[in-house]
Amino acid sequence: MTQPKITLIGGGLVGALLAQLMATRGFAVEVFEKRPDPRRTGFNGGRSINLALAERGLQALRTAGLADDVLQRAVMMRGRMVHPLEGMQSLLRYGVDDSEVIWSVSRGGLNMLLLDAAEAAGARFHFGQGLVGADLNARSIRLIDAGGVQRQHDASVLVGADGAGSTLRAAMNNYQPLGQRIEPLGHGYKELEIPPASGAERFAIEPNALHIWPRGGYMCIALPNTEGSFTVTMFLPAHGPHPSFESLPDAAAAGDFFRQDFPNLLPLIPRFAEDYDAHPVGGLSTLYLDQWHVDGRALLIGDAAHAIVPFHGQGMNCGFEDTIVLADLLAEAGRDWADAFAQFQRIRKPNADAIAAMALENYVEMRDSVSDPRFLAKRELGARLAQRAPQHFMARYRMVTFTHLPYAYAYERGRAQDVLLEQLLRGSTNVDEVPLEAAVSALEATLPPLPPLRHG
Structure with missing residues (x-):
């Protein structure tokens, strides 16, 4: 009996983990990823370099047999270290003790580990292959490589794990409207860096915490990296009166703002001017879809179906939880793809809507309520x-x-x-x-x- 075949669009975190889980369950899995192989060219994700890993994501990694490997490369965060403008910093624990912590993990390092595991399980990856379009009636897709050469590929069953800007979602929406709504937050983000400390202490500030500088309406956060640095993310309104990214067009204006509002953070960022001018402002939106699938032909998963703002640290964890549910449903359903896809949406959509709402609420909590x-x-x-x-x-x-x-x-x-x-x-x-x-x-x-x- 031939293996059931599945074509995945997107070899990022969710796509690579799903590929491993499906290949382990006996599916023939092919993955098409528009970016080059990060294991050969270096990781350039264009987004935050580290992420918060929590229990839901860990459980998915345990299922894949990868949790221990990932935790060896992660930094524990016990809680939020709150840095008020005036007064002493304080740690607000996430859980009751060190059995309830979250972990700062490298996006690139985790992606490469997942790619290795998926290939070892038998999944086939095709890098530098961007999706141009999908003919869902003919069950085929059109791909383009870095040189502009296009080709067709038979794809009887498609799963899109190609992120918030999903090309497969656009093709599905053209074929059958999905009820798509994108709600911009109106705030953006910019990344900076606290480098490792010199001497015996690798970290310039407490390593086992997620640091927050709440200022009511805006904030900075910092997550630790294993080599001792911290990724700092500044969240501000995109437009409008000061402070906003519109009112801080360059490093000179931003430096004056930091000296006033983040006086204890600025000295920790020696390359502030270079980072500020070099790093773009990222957008923040929530994606809602009424429909995640087109009968049994195509399905969206992870950010492609339900991208959320990052303030609960659950985007990756939610996507990883998706993979477990979908892999189990497909293994049980055999070749009844339409029923499995419908069940997946029925189970996961109410939960995706709930975490989207909680992530928006958590932004207010982090930037304001914690003080x-x-x-x-x-x-x-x-x-x-x-x-x-x-x-x-x-x-x-x-x-x-x-x-x-x-x-x-x-x-x-x-x-x-x-x-x-x-x-x-x-x-x-x-x-x-x-x-x-x-x-x-x-x-x-x-x-x-x-x-x-x-x-x-």
Whole structure:
């Protein structure tokens, strides 16, 4: 019996992991990637060089047998190190202890590891092959190489893992409208770098944290890299009055702004002027689709189906979770591609919509709320309830980041818990004024127990 064949468009993180999982399950997998092979030419992703890996992504990597290899090349982040404009920095832990942390991983290093694993499993990669168009009736695609030469390729079943700007999505939308909506955030980002420190200490600031300089309406963050540097990302409104990228057209204007608003960060970035003028402003948008597939002929996965803003650190993790669900559905469905694709959308779309909403909310939290007394009071009361009644209360961030509870459940449960915390605090920021036993009783009477939790 011949192997079922699948053609993947996109050899990035999600495409490479899906290729490995499908090849391991006995599928004949061919992958077409428009960029050159990063293992031969060096990685040039054009986007953030490091990403936050959490439990959902780790579980997918465990399934692929790759989690240990990845963690050996990652830096642990225990929580958010908050740097206010005035006052002392403070660490807000993500979880209860070091069993609940996230990991800073190199996008390029992870991509290359996944490519090696997929090829070892039997997937075939074709680099420098960009998708020009897809004829879904004829079940064929048209490709173009770096020299401009085009060719046809038979592709009876297509999966698009070619990112937020997916060419396959455009072809599918031309064939059958997908109900596409792209909602720009109105804010952009620019990357800078804190280089490794000289001497015995490799890191110039605390290595095991995600650093945030919240300024209400805008912010900077920094993620550690294994060699001791930090990738700094500045998020600002794209247009409008100061501060915005429009009001900071060059390094001279930006340097004056940093001296005023980020005075402790600027000295850590010795190449500030060079980085600022050399690095482009990136855009931030959320992608929504009503339809992720065209019957059994083509399906979108990861950012190609549901690109989100990066403020919950879940884009990659959500895409990796997609691959596990899809690989299992296809292995069970045999050749009933249409049913498998429909089930995939039914299972994943509500969760993709939920994490999109939570990522947008988390931007406000990171840039503003982390230094807001009301937010900190709710956070402290929630931590006390979680300790006293763990079967009934878990912070939404922990549900999203450290369990496998569906995103949609975490979103709704988090909203219900937030309403309860507001009621218990009654506008106060003094958690000690809330009688804990009465709060626990109110919690248990208001919300049902949490579902069984699945951790890695």
